[in-house]
Amino acid sequence: MSKGKVWKYGDDVNTDVIFPGKYTYSVLDPAEMAKHALEDLDPEFAHKVKPGDIVVAGKNFGCGSSREQAATCLKFAGVQAVIAKSFARIFFRNAINQGLPVVQCSEAVDNVESGEKISIDFAAGQIKGEKGIFTFAPLPEFILRILDSGGLIPYIKKKKIEREKNLGDKNA
Amino acid sequence: MPKTVIEKIIQSHTHDEVAPGKIVWMDLDIRSARDFGGPNVVKNYGREYGDEPVEDKTKTFFTFDLCVPACSLKYAENQQVCRDFSGKQGIKVFDVDQGIGSHVLIEEGLASAGTTVVGTDSHLNILGAVDCFGQGMGDVDITFAFKTGKTWFEVPETLRVDITGKSPPETTAKDLTLYILKQLGTKKAALKAVEFFGEGVRDLSLAGRITLCSMVTEMAGIIGFIPEAMPDSEYANSVSIDVSGLTPQIAAPSSPENVFAVSELKDTEIDSGFIGSCTNGRTEDFAAAARILKEHKVKEGVMLKVVPATRRVYRELLDQGILETLFSCGAIISNPGCGGCAEGHIGLTGEGEVQISTGNRNFAGKQGRGKTYLASPEVVAASCLAGRIIRPEDL
Numbered sequence: 174m175s176k177g178k179v180w181k182y183g184d185d186v187n188t189d190v191i192f193p194g195k196y197t198y199s200v201l202d203p204a205e206m207a208k209h210a211l212e213d214l215d216p217e218f219a220h221k222v223k224p225g226d227i228v229v230a231g232k233n234f235g236c237g238s239s240r241e242q243a244a245t246c247l248k249f250a251g252v253q254a255v256i257a258k259s260f261a262r263i264f265f266r267n268a269i270n271q272g273l274p275v276v277q278c279s280e281a282v283d284n285v286e287s288g289e290k291i292s293i294d295f296a297a298g299q300i301k302g303e304k305g306i307f308t309f310a311p312l313p314e315f316i317l318r319i320l321d322s323g324g325l326i327p328y329i330k331k332k333k334i335e336r337e338k339n340l341g342d343k344n345a
Numbered sequence: 346m347p348k349t350v351i352e353k354i355i356q357s358h359t360h361d362e363v364a365p366g367k368i369v370w371m372d373l374d375i376r377s378a379r380d381f382g383g384p385n386v387v388k389n390y391g392r393e394y395g396d397e398p399v400e401d402k403t404k405t406f407f408t409f410d411l412c413v414p415a416c417s418l419k420y421a422e423n424q425q426v427c428r429d430f431s432g433k434q435g436i437k438v439f440d441v442d443q444g445i446g447s448h449v450l451i452e453e454g455l456a457s458a459g460t461t462v463v464g465t466d467s468h469l470n471i472l473g474a475v476d477c478f479g480q481g482m483g484d485v486d487i488t489f490a491f492k493t494g495k496t497w498f499e500v501p502e503t504l505r506v507d508i509t510g511k512s513p514p515e516t517t518a519k520d521l522t523l524y525i526l527k528q529l530g531t532k533k534a535a536l537k538a539v540e541f542f543g544e545g546v547r548d549l550s551l552a553g554r555i556t557l558c559s560m561v562t563e564m565a566g567i568i569g570f571i572p573e574a575m576p577d578s579e580y581a582n583s584v585s586i587d588v589s590g591l592t593p594q595i596a597a598p599s600s601p602e603n604v605f606a607v608s609e610l611k612d613t614e615i616d617s618g619f620i621g622s623c624t625n626g627r628t629e630d631f632a633a634a635a636r637i638l639k640e641h642k643v644k645e646g647v648m649l650k651v652v653p654a655t656r657r658v659y660r661e662l663l664d665q666g667i668l669e670t671l672f673s674c675g676a677i678i679s680n681p682g683c684g685g686c687a688e689g690h691i692g693l694t695g696e697g698e699v700q701i702s703t704g705n706r707n708f709a710g711k712q713g714r715g716k717t718y719l720a721s722p723e724v725v726a727a728s729c730l731a732g733r734i735i736r737p738e739d740l
Contacts, residue, residue, distance in 0.1 A: 185531055185600065189708045194688035197381060199419055213710045233531045233565050237708060238687070239467035241385065241483035259535055261565060263467055267483035315368050315497070325489055325497075326393050 177227040177253045180211075180218060181287040184231035188243040188264065190214040197240050203249035210246040224251030227291060229282055231257065235264020241271070248273040254293055256300065258282050269316055272323045276300070278309035349503035349578040350570040351538040354478045358461050365502040365581065373404070374460040376490035379446055380409040381687065382465030382483070384423040387430045389488035399434055400494035406455070407431055407438040408446025408464070412690050413682040415441070444655030444681030445623050447471045447479065448555075452657050463490055468623050468705065470561055470568040474554035479568065501538045501567045502581030508543035510589025515738060517633070518553030519625060519703065519721035521545065522560045523594035527604035528586050534566035537581060541571045545588050552627035559624040560705050563601040593736050595701075596719035599709040607724055607736045616715075617648040617700045618729040619692050620676075620722050621684045625703035626654030628661040634726035635670040637737050643675035644732035649725075650691050651676045652684030674730075685712050701728050 190213040192206070211218040211228075228247060234257035235243055244267040247255065254274040268275045274295060281300040284307060285291055291302040298311040311317070322328035348356060352363050361369035378386045399405045407427045415421035424441065431438045439449050447469050450456040458476035462469065465487050472479025482496070490496050506529070512521055525541075539561055549557065554571055561569035593607040620634050631653065643649045651671050653659040659681050662668045668678060677691075685692020686704045694700050694715025703725055707717035718734065727737040 187708045189711050193710055233535060236531065236563075236565060237467065237706060237711075239382065239465055239481040239483055241382070241485065244483070259565075262536055262567060263481055263483060266486055270483060270485035313368060325485055326389075329489070329493075330393075 175225050176290040176292045177225040178223065179285050179287055179289045179291055180215070180222065180226060180228050181285065182214060182228070182230045184258075185233045185236055186214060186230050187237035188235055188240050189237055191235065191243040192240060192246045194238070197242060203245060206242055206246040207249040207251075210250040219250060222250050222252065225253045226251065227253050227293070228255045229257070229285055230255070231282060232259045234260050235268075236261040239263045241267045244268040244271045244273050256281055256293070269319055270325045272320055274320060276309055278307055281307035281309070346579045347577050349538065349580070350476065350540060350572055351478065351503060351568060352500060354459055354461065355498065355500055357459065363500050365500050368497055368499045370495055371461060371498055373463055373490055373494055373496060375404055375406065375450065375455050375462040376487060376494070377406040377408050377446060377450070377462070377464035378427070378487050379407070379411060379465050380413070380420070380424050380427065381411045382487065383407055383427040385484035386465065386487050386491065387426050389484055390430070390491060393488065394492050396433075397492070399436065399491045402435045404494065405434070405436045405491055407436065408443070408449055409439065409441045410443075410445045410682045411687050413441035413680065416690055442656060442680070444653065444658070445626060445683055447623055448626065448654045451475055452655060463487065463496060468559050468562050471555055471559040471623055473561065473568040473570045474551065474558040476570060501536060503578065504534050504537040504539045504566070505576055505580040505583040506539055506541050507583065507585045508541060508545040508588055509585055510545065510587045512545050512588040512591040516591045516593060517721040517723060518549055518556040520591055520594045521588060522557045523596055523604045523719065524588060524591055525557070525586055526560055526564055526596070526602050527594070529564045529584065530602050531563070531565040533582070533584060534561065534564040537566055539564070539566045539569040540576065540580070541569060542576055546571050547573070550629060552629045555627065556624050560601065563705055593721065593724050595724060595734065596707060598707050598716040598718065601706055601719060607720065607734060610718070610734050611736070611739070613718075613734040614699060615647065615701050615718075615728055615733060616698045617650065617692070617694065618725045619650045619652070619685050619700060619702040619704065620725055621650070621652030621654065622686045622702070622704040623654060623683070624705040625722050626652065626658065628658050628665070628667070630703065630722045631658075631662055631667050631671065632665070634722040635667045637723055637726040637740070638674040638676070638730065639670050641674055641730050643729045647729050647732050649674075649676040649729045650685065651678045652691055653681045655681050688712060701725050701734065
């Protein structure tokens with residue numbers, strides 16, 4: 174996995190600062206959404222973020238409103254993954270459903286700094302930073318499959334096609 | 346070992362064996378979308394499923410509650426997108442006149458004990474107040490639920506919270522809720538279901554239960570329940586909170602868990618007050634405020650906004666003369682809905698404005714550029730009379 178620059182924030186980063194409510198009523202295209210990512214937390218982020226960068230935060234990342242744009246805007250800003258001590262459940266699901274990897278690893282959060290380049294090995298459950306290698310429990314198999322398919326709906330569609338193919342093979 | 350409340354409800358909606366930490370596929374009794382999220386659900390649905398019918402139109406609803414009636418073209422168009430889709434699909438819309446979706450679902454009997462409900466409202470876990478599994482979800486999850494009537498869910502662990510002692514009569518369900526939030530923070534209940542036990546919570550009315558359960562979201566919990574029976578299940582953790590010395594509580598900007606005793610922040614000047622929201626928008630919330638406001642006037646220069654949760658609440662306020670009291674004291678009374686909570690219709694704050702609200706969130710930017718404090722209807726009412734934060738007893 175390629176290295177990404179760290180953007181580090183604190184605990185309880187809520188979805189209002191990830192994607193401001195004032196934009197939620199316009200059904201924006203992804204590129205437009207990306208321009209407002211983290212606007213009320215770090216106005217510099219959206220201008221300076223590069224594809225492959227990594228957002229790192231404390232506990233309860235993505236708390237608050239259920240807005241899906243909080244996950245979408247980070248994904249389309251090019252963010253490779255979000256590493257946090259813990260995630261709010263709705264954000265966690267939205268990220269998975271949008272194909273944005275989320276990694277829970279307190280040790281990495283405590284030991285990486287903004288601007289540092291780190292890499293994540295999702296299969297091995299390892300984060301490599303300047304201060305060392307930090308391990309995390311890989312996501313459950315079921316969630317990894319959703320993530321690999323690009324989200325929940327493509328995953329179910331893929332499963333359905335596979336099922337029909339298997340059925341077709343049996344009937345042939 | 347008997348299952349916890351959430352385990353029992355999920356088990357009755359899945360063929361999978363339920364245990365904490367397990368991901369199961371579960372059946373949904375109701376799925377809903379609001380005017381927020383709804384248009385994206387429609388867009389997703391069209392892209393993924395075209396004109397195919399939803400799994401069960403009698404179990405699928407739109408509830409418009411955020412910007413009602415629409416105050417701008419984009420809001421109007423988004424609501425119309427949902428109405429068009431509903432017309433084609435034969436789905437019922439609880440339209441802009443009806444009020445907060447979660448409350449409407451309770452009033453209509455659609456959310457009831459043992460049922461499972463999902464929607465695009467992050468406070469849908471409020472339905473725990475009626476022993477219903479309610480969960481807020483994002484647009485993709487709800488699109489999928491519309492089409493299949495199912496969702497995947499990781500069965501959470503359950504935290505047992507024992508509320509000990511009896512809270513003093515001058516305190517309210519909101520004070521209790523804010524105090525519990527202060528004790529639990531956003532860590533102890535994180536990603537867990539919560540079961541509250543003890544006299545202090547068992548005696549709560551439906552409105553009080555709604556207040557408590559609504560703010561389990563702010564505790565980072567999955568959902569809260571107030572079981573009738575004594576605890577007999579296996580809990581991941583337990584916490585005991587003594588409320589015998591409870592006093593009126595208030596959350597200061599910019600986090601709901603930033604809780605103080607009202608007395609610690611007394612005399613902070615305010616510019617506006619808001620009474621309403623899914624947390625404190627029931628008839629008894631307004632009745633409590635009215636008892637304090639009756640025959641008084643809101644301090645000159647202070648704006649008091651009143652937003653009933655639902656049309657049914659509005660009717661009750663009319664019938665009981667509560668609207669008359671609120672109007673006469675100088676309040677601005679709006680039609681039912683979410684009001685100012687979601688940067689919506691009533692109650693955006695400008696830079697430098699200080700608001701005291703009965704809502705559930707005070708994140709920076711949530712209600713505009715101003716600062717928002719969270720408290721009970723009684724404290725909001727008293728503070729609007731004084732023009733500064735004050736306990737009702739100190740008026």
